[in-house]
Amino acid sequence: MRTHTRILVIGGGPAGSTAATLLAKQGFEVTLLEAAVFPRYHIGESILPSALPVLDLLSVRKKVEEHGFVRKGGAYFEWGPENWELNFDHLEGSDTYSYQVIRSEFDELLLDHAKDSGVEVHEGVRVTSIEFDGERPVSAGWDRGKDSAESGTIGFDFLIDCSGRNGVMATKYLKNRKYNEAFRNLGVWSYWRGVKPLDKGPEGAIAVCSVPDGWYWDIP
Incomplete structure (x- = not known):
């Protein structure tokens, strides 16, 4: 691994990979550290048509379409x-669907x-610490898991924290993450195979329904 990079991105989910790709396409040196080894499970499967122009910016839309x-x-x-019903066919422009x-x-x-x-x-590389020069983050400590002897430090000029719920910067250093009591x-979830499609709504639609003590969604 490099000992210094122009831009360090923490997290390889959609936010991290998107930010890293856009910057790399502009010629910047970018290093991305992801704690998990992909493929890995994650919930949150239903995306909106507004994501399609972003896929175009990334030049990855064709790969998604063909998948x-x-x-x-x-x-x-x-x-x-x-x-x-909310039918994406009624949207203006060509992005009248999603996935x-x-x-x-x-x-x-x-x-x-x-x-x-x-x-x-x-x-498989997790960020364990952030070092600061005054108020500016300048380097990150990393390892390959708590049971691994392999560890190190990488310096950077700019940091993008896309670590999601872990919130490396927000929870450990800035301490500015606040939970809304509401x-x-x-929440609980599960998956079923062999289920018939909904007989209501547009094709491939997500269903969002209320019940007396809460609400639920169904994603095909």
């Missing part, structure tokens, strides 16, 4: 006594594209 994800035509809502993705595959596709775009990617609740 075979479920094409998403909109959404179906059953909320209390009200039922309605229901399998995150392990989608995220790996984006990370592989970052590698192809010139990003130096290291999987969202202090419980």
Whole structure:
């Protein structure tokens, strides 16, 4: 691994791989550190048409199109006594659809594209600490897992923290992450095979429905 990089990105999910790819395409030296080894499971599978222009910026839209994800035509809502559909065909422009993705595959596709775009990617490497010069972060400590003897430090000119819920900078250093008490609740999820498609809503739609004590979504 380099001992210094122009830009260090923490996290190889969609945010990290997107930021890294865009910067690499502009000629910047970018190093990305991802704690997991892809493919890895992640929840959050339903994306919106507004993501498609971003895929174009990344020059990765064709790869996503050819991968075979479920094409998403909109959404179906059953909320209390009200039922309605949101059909992406009614949107202006050419981006009148989106995808229901399998995150392990989608995220790996984006990370592989970052590698192809010139990003130096290291999987299975977690950031353990950030060093500062005054208020400016200047280097990161890393290792290959708590049971690994391999560790080191990488300096950088700029840092982009895309570590998601872990929030390396937000939780450990800036301490500016605040939880909204309204969202202090419980969510559960599961997956089923061989389920018939919904007979309501646009093809490939997500269904969002309310129940007396909460709400749920179904993603094909």
